[in-house]
Amino acid sequence: MKKILVIGSTGQIGSELTTELRNRYGGSNVVAGYIPGAEPKGALAESGPAAIADVTNGEQLTDIVKQHNIDTIYNLAALLSVVAEQKPRLAWKIGIDGLWNVLEVARENKCAVFTPSSIGSFGPNTPHELTPQDTIQRPKTIYGVSKVCTELLSDYYFTKYGVDTRSVRFPGLISYVTPPGGGTTDYAVDIFYSAVRGEKFICPIAKGTRMDMMYMPDALRACTELMEANPDKLIHRNGFNVTAMSFPPEKIYAEIRRRKPDFKMEYQVDPLKQSIAESWPDSLDDSAAREEWGWHANFGLASMTRDMLEKLEEKLNA
Numbered sequence: 087m088k089k090i091l092v093i094g095s096t097g098q099i100g101s102e103l104t105t106e107l108r109n110r111y112g113g114s115n116v117v118a119g120y121i122p123g124a125e126p127k128g129a130l131a132e133s134g135p136a137a138i139a140d141v142t143n144g145e146q147l148t149d150i151v152k153q154h155n156i157d158t159i160y161n162l163a164a165l166l167s168v169v170a171e172q173k174p175r176l177a178w179k180i181g182i183d184g185l186w187n188v189l190e191v192a193r194e195n196k197c198a199v200f201t202p203s204s205i206g207s208f209g210p211n212t213p214h215e216l217t218p219q220d221t222i223q224r225p226k227t228i229y230g231v232s233k234v235c236t237e238l239l240s241d242y243y244f245t246k247y248g249v250d251t252r253s254v255r256f257p258g259l260i261s262y263v264t265p266p267g268g269g270t271t272d273y274a275v276d277i278f279y280s281a282v283r284g285e286k287f288i289c290p291i292a293k294g295t296r297m298d299m300m301y302m303p304d305a306l307r308a309c310t311e312l313m314e315a316n317p318d319k320l321i322h323r324n325g326f327n328v329t330a331m332s333f334p335p336e337k338i339y340a341e342i343r344r345r346k347p348d349f350k351m352e353y354q355v356d357p358l359k360q361s362i363a364e365s366w367p368d369s370l371d372d373s374a375a376r377e378e379w380g381w382h383a384n385f386g387l388a389s390m391t392r393d394m395l396e397k398l399e400e401k402l403n404a
Contacts, residue, residue: 090156091119092116095130096118096130097124098264116134117150118135119138119150120136135154157196157198161188164177165181166272170228177232181232188201193249199251201251202254204233205367209223214367214369227365237325241324257297257328260278262394273335282395282402283402293334294336296333297368299331300328301390311381312379327375331386335353341387346395
């Protein structure tokens with residue numbers, strides 16, 4: 087039976103991934119790691135153990151790993167893209183210095199490590215259509231730079247020390263559970279809240295700006311299925327392209343209007359978000375993930391929109 091530590095368990099991905107892992111492996115086998123001020127609450131607090139797990143404190147991580155006999159670490163600690171541009175030193179401290187601590191703890195205690203990368207690891211010189219698995223990256227944001235370092239440092243620890251490191255390059259993630267937290271693709275979550283509340287949506291991304299997206303249930307499967315995959319079949323390990331759908335703001339708006347015809351949207355472009363969005367690919371080629379560990383997405387734009395609206399209506403009207 088796996089013994090898992092989720093670092094960043096109350097964040098955008100972590101809050102849902104921790105629950106998914108507990109459902110899969112048993113509540114007592116998954117430790118919800120958090121930082122003070124972001125403690126687990128409700129069902130997340132009641133369904134399994136929790137511990138303060140600050141990635142900048144290697145000794146603290148070691149104590150948790152030994153106390154709970156951890157063999158797998160999901161390291162989700164990071165600042166999202168827009169916030170990272172505003173706090174670049176902190177983004178580096180958490181994303182890279184923190185990862186170093188996690189990898190050292192994993193090396194010393196023989197743990198496997200999952201640390202997500204991102205579509206943000208690509209840059210303006212990357213091919214934008216069907217971006218290949220192996221291509222030039224050269225991002226222009228500290229978020230992207232840190233994600234490239236994440237991939238390289240994780241590969242280094244696998245090659246040099248045999249640490250079982252794995253990651254995917256997530257596109258924008260859409261979820262009805264956790265509110266947006268400062269990402270460039272967050273508009274694709276905010277728009278659903280506006281639609282359900284009957285409010286006009288002010289879109290910060292320009293018309294025609296395509297970005298890859300994924301519904302959170304698919305993202306959770308990507309995390310768990312990659313960590314369960316046969317290691318002998320993994321060639322790339324750190325930085326698998328994964329994707330589900332690609333669209334510009336007007337396309338998701340039109341899909342929502344099919345179900346809410348009175349919904350209105352107007353554009354007020356945020357220069358920082360727009361510049362980041364334009365530096366990212368329009369679509370990813372995820373054939374390596376499909377071939378090496380059987381990846382596939384279950385949700386497209388129409389099915390995701392239907393489910394998001396249903397779930398958000400239940401949530402906001404409860």
